Amino acid sequence: MRTGIPARVGQYAALLAYLAFLAFPFLWLISTAFKPPRELGSLHPTWIPENPTLDNFRQAFDEQPLLDAASNSLIAALSAALIAVLIATPMAYVMARRRTRLARAATGWVVVSQAFPLVLVIIPLFLVLKNLRLIDSLFGLILVYVVWALPFALWMLVGYVRAVPSELEEAAAVDGAGRLRTLVSVTAPLLAPGIVATGLFAFVTAWNEFFFALVLLKTPEKQTLPVILTHFIGAEGVADLGPLAAAAFLATLPSLVVFAIVQRRITGGMLAGAVKN
Amino acid sequence: MTLVTATWRSARKVPLDRGAWFLVLPALIPILLLSVGPLLYGILLAFTDSQSGRTEPTQWIGGLNFRDLLQDTLFWESFRIGLVWAVGVTVPQFLLALGLALLLNQDLKLRWLARALAIIPWAMPEVVVGVMWRLVYNPDAGILNETLRDLGLGDGRDWLSGLATALPAVIVVGVWAGMPTTTVALLAGLQNTPRELHEAAAMDGAGAWRRFWTVTWPALRPVALAITALNLIWNFNSFALVYVLTSGGPGGRTRLPMLFAYEEAFRYGQFGYAAAMGCVMVALISVLLALFLVGRLRGGDES
Numbered sequence: 345m346r347t348g349i350p351a352r353v354g355q356y357a358a359l360l361a362y363l364a365f366l367a368f369p370f371l372w373l374i375s376t377a378f379k380p381p382r383e384l385g386s387l388h389p390t391w392i393p394e395n396p397t398l399d400n401f402r403q404a405f406d407e408q409p410l411l412d413a414a415s416n417s418l419i420a421a422l423s424a425a426l427i428a429v430l431i432a433t434p435m436a437y438v439m440a441r442r443r444t445r446l447a448r449a450a451t452g453w454v455v456v457s458q459a460f461p462l463v464l465v466i467i468p469l470f471l472v473l474k475n476l477r478l479i480d481s482l483f484g485l486i487l488v489y490v491v492w493a494l495p496f497a498l499w500m501l502v503g504y505v506r507a508v509p510s511e512l513e514e515a516a517a518v519d520g521a522g523r524l525r526t527l528v529s530v531t532a533p534l535l536a537p538g539i540v541a542t543g544l545f546a547f548v549t550a551w552n553e554f555f556f557a558l559v560l561l562k563t564p565e566k567q568t569l570p571v572i573l574t575h576f577i578g579a580e581g582v583a584d585l586g587p588l589a590a591a592a593f594l595a596t597l598p599s600l601v602v603f604a605i606v607q608r609r610i611t612g613g614m615l616a617g618a619v620k621n
Numbered sequence: 622m623t624l625v626t627a628t629w630r631s632a633r634k635v636p637l638d639r640g641a642w643f644l645v646l647p648a649l650i651p652i653l654l655l656s657v658g659p660l661l662y663g664i665l666l667a668f669t670d671s672q673s674g675r676t677e678p679t680q681w682i683g684g685l686n687f688r689d690l691l692q693d694t695l696f697w698e699s700f701r702i703g704l705v706w707a708v709g710v711t712v713p714q715f716l717l718a719l720g721l722a723l724l725l726n727q728d729l730k731l732r733w734l735a736r737a738l739a740i741i742p743w744a745m746p747e748v749v750v751g752v753m754w755r756l757v758y759n760p761d762a763g764i765l766n767e768t769l770r771d772l773g774l775g776d777g778r779d780w781l782s783g784l785a786t787a788l789p790a791v792i793v794v795g796v797w798a799g800m801p802t803t804t805v806a807l808l809a810g811l812q813n814t815p816r817e818l819h820e821a822a823a824m825d826g827a828g829a830w831r832r833f834w835t836v837t838w839p840a841l842r843p844v845a846l847a848i849t850a851l852n853l854i855w856n857f858n859s860f861a862l863v864y865v866l867t868s869g870g871p872g873g874r875t876r877l878p879m880l881f882a883y884e885e886a887f888r889y890g891q892f893g894y895a896a897a898m899g900c901v902m903v904a905l906i907s908v909l910l911a912l913f914l915v916g917r918l919r920g921g922d923e924s
Contacts, residue, residue: 351829359724359731362717366738369797370745372764373753388770389762431651434644442641446649453652458851459907460660461858463882464899467892468662469655471671491655494648523640552746554861559887570748574865583755585762592752596745603744604737 376589377401384585400586401594404576407587410594412565413572417595420482420557420568421550424489428497429543431490433535436501437527441510451502454495466559473560480562488556493546500545504538505531544606548599569595667897673890686897696898698873699881700905705788706877707857710795715849717796718803723833725804726811743801751865754794755781781867787874791866798862799855803848810844811837846917850910857906878902 371391376384378396383389404410439447469488470479478484508531516526554570561567564575573595576588667686671679690696721739725732742750757765758780766777780790814837822832860879863869869876869884878898886895 355724355727355729356731358720359729359735362721362724363731363735363738365797366735366741366800368764369750369753369757370741372757373749376756376762384762387761389764389767391764431647435648438641438644446645450649450652453657457656459854459903461879461882461899461902462860463879463886463895464663464903465656465659467666467886467896467899468659471892472655472659472662487651487655491651494652494656498648548744552744552748554746554748554864555883559883570746570861573746573748573752577752577755577865585756585759588752589756592749596749599744599746600741603740607740607743 373589373593376585377593379586381586400590403584404587404591404594407584408572408575408591409565410569410572410591413567413569414595416482416566417551417568417570420486420489421547423486424493424550425543425547427486427490428493428546429539432494432497432501432542433539436498437505437531439498440502440505450498454498457495462555466556470559479560480566482561482566485557485560485568488560489550489553492553492556493549496549497542497546500542501535501538504535504542507538508534541606544602548602548606551599663896664900666893667900669893671892671896673887673892675890679893682893686894687901689894690897690901695873696878696881699876699878700902702788702874702876703857703878703902704909706792706795706859706863706875707853709788709792710799710856711849711852713792714796714799714803714852715845718800718807719845721800721804722807722811725808739801739804742798745798747798747861748865750794750798751862754797755866758790782871784871784874787867787871791863791875794862794866795856795859799852803852806844806848807841810841813844814840846914850914853910853913854906857902 375391375393377400378398379389379393380395380397380399383393383395435450438444439450473479473484473488476484478487512530512534513526516530517523521529552570553568557568557571558574561571564572573588573591576591577583668681668683669679670682670685721735725735745753757763760766760777760779763777765780769775769777778786780786818836819832822836827835857877858879859877860883863875863877864880864883867875869880879902882895882898882902885891885898
């Protein structure tokens, strides 16, 4: 199909407008992170810092326990992603291969859990975790993150399992492989890329999460990065812009890197789970 | 719910044996204990006077919380703001994402760049999105006011603390943050539309507009409906963005229901009352969503 030249020009103009809209806030964040205080106070801010500096980064580390926060975030996100994938994969396998009432209920739960406002979940969770003395503890937060990551993990993994033809497993069974053997040496290797993608996605979601961390963690040394970031904004909403931008920029990097790696697979997985009929 | 039925067609009907239970339980137990259980517990809490840090035992008070809630004009104002926000974000989000998805479906040179950039809002922590836009909206050092000054459009203003501008300003951020997910979903839908049909329609002399409505849109509709419904729910329940941007201010103009309930529960310790708010939110949103979906689906049958 041919597209006329005026239409093409219009398309490129529209695409450029989209690119500008998507990119400019992030470019501005980077620009602010490298500006010295004098330029930040200037009434005519520029896109490119005139005297770029790393002072904001140093100051950000001085003002808030960023290293602690980063390690808390890392521990929480890594453990949550690992555990979630570990327990979701077998369940997703059963949901994809068997037509049972349980699997149907689980699919229902995946859908319904998207609709409930978090406040209805967090109040009882807060009370339960308080009884278990798991408030203000990273372990308590990890438990919550695991369960919170499960709906999406199950959704993705069910799609990936269905993409593995069950004839392969049947062939292995005919050849005399036991059930566990079939799972481990036939199904698992084929699923591996999907499992990794799901785990990485769960990592990013947990790394970015704010609401549960805000409610469940009280001591600054135990808080995760997103919560610590809000401490840069004072009670009156006045913020020290430079360090705030620097810290926000650093907190984003891991998510961007991981996401860039898995994005393609995730979109593929969402398709497998959602559109295929 | 075509997604759900799709699962069932491809699966065999066999009751779970011991081996299967062994595979299911590691995930099922946490789901029951930390998701299903708390949800039911949360609904029960709505009928009690549960408060934080109180020594007396919690009492059943029946529908009292809900009766109070009916009188609570602040809550209904917050609910109204939540609806304005959810619709105000979801509709432009859908239109912009549709435009972008249609562009990305063409053979354009900068496609890879657009795909890479679309990752940014998607991967970013919501808190960082909020922080970033605070920098953009900053009255003095922000790029928005500076651009307006350069273009000679006045001195700009304090967008996030102006009574009239705060809600529109946070809505723009909401649109920006949610565009990638919607674009990806729509792009997936577009790539499922049959190319031959498109070409046949072009041969018959149908213009681009005509082709969109007769070929593309019918194929895209299920995906469009699903993602719009999800976006409405997600946006209505959103919290972190607005918490960081305005914390509900100025004067409650951006206080979404989630922020309201959060304050009620964790600032004032009114657990029972906040749980009742959560119940009302989920009930009303389900009703509105059901109406929306029924309306849309019926509209489709006629055409």
